[in-house]
Amino acid sequence: MTASVLRVAGIRRGDIETLLAHYGLSLTLVDDGAAIPGSFWGDDEAGIIGHTVYARGDTPVHSVLHEAGHLIVLPPERRADVHTDATDSIEEEDAVCYLQIVLGGVLQGVGRERIMKDMDAWGYSFRLGSTRAWFEHDAENAKDWLIQHGLLTEAGEPV
Template sequence: MVLTLADIGFDAPRALLARYGLALERVPDGAPIPGSYWGDREAGIIGGVVYARADTPVHSLLHEAGHLIVLPPEQRAAVHTDATDSIPEEDAVCVLQGLLGDALPGVGRDRVWADMDTWGYTFRLGSARAYVEQDAHEAWTWLQAHGLVDAAGTLVIPA
């Protein structure tokens, strides 16, 4: 069973997203999630807002937020549901969502990676963890070039 926002609450994710200039809007239970690419309970994005319900998986929220975080603020306004068709950006977001998990109390990258595997992400080395640790060199370089991680690979969170 994957970790959901019902398990961790909305306050810490809302505060984390706000540091990146994003908003988190809670959608009522059972209501359709605006801007959700996958539908069902998966997070959605429109402009600078991430939409989620209590049953939304934390990894989904972090992935969709990651798509907005990697974009310059002036490009976020044009985003609706599908953030990119860029493979390098998608790869970077897959790494970033685990790092964002470390910034949430009680979550952490290991849980995010495990939930990604449970959800059905596929990587050539068989798991999200193996991808990030052994095969994501270009994604790490991309994140560093965009100022999202430092030279040591530590997440850079705006003040």
């Protein structure tokens, strides 16, 4: 566990619930120490089943946003079938990584910078060596994918 990353318990729960609700998703918090349903990686990582993102207080915020991103990029009718793993392609995975950064930017007290820092601390790896370098110089395909799917504006803001 990387202690320095921002955890769900460190932000206002209502903020993340409101963000997820905007996309037709819900957040379910499970008890501390309990297994997180639908978690691909286990431990404290967020999980997804259907339209629900599961987490604990010690779940990293970036993990919640990443798993929510997997559901957000799917058409709503496909979400119901999701359990634990939702990625169909590298393009979709890149789009999810980009989207989690953008969504962090709309969460009060979080921000894009914090999400990128936490992604680096957690061990995400990108060709250019850091999440920030990837986001600023190598993620145009991810941004374009999100724009084409109606999830970002041309200016790169969430819809």
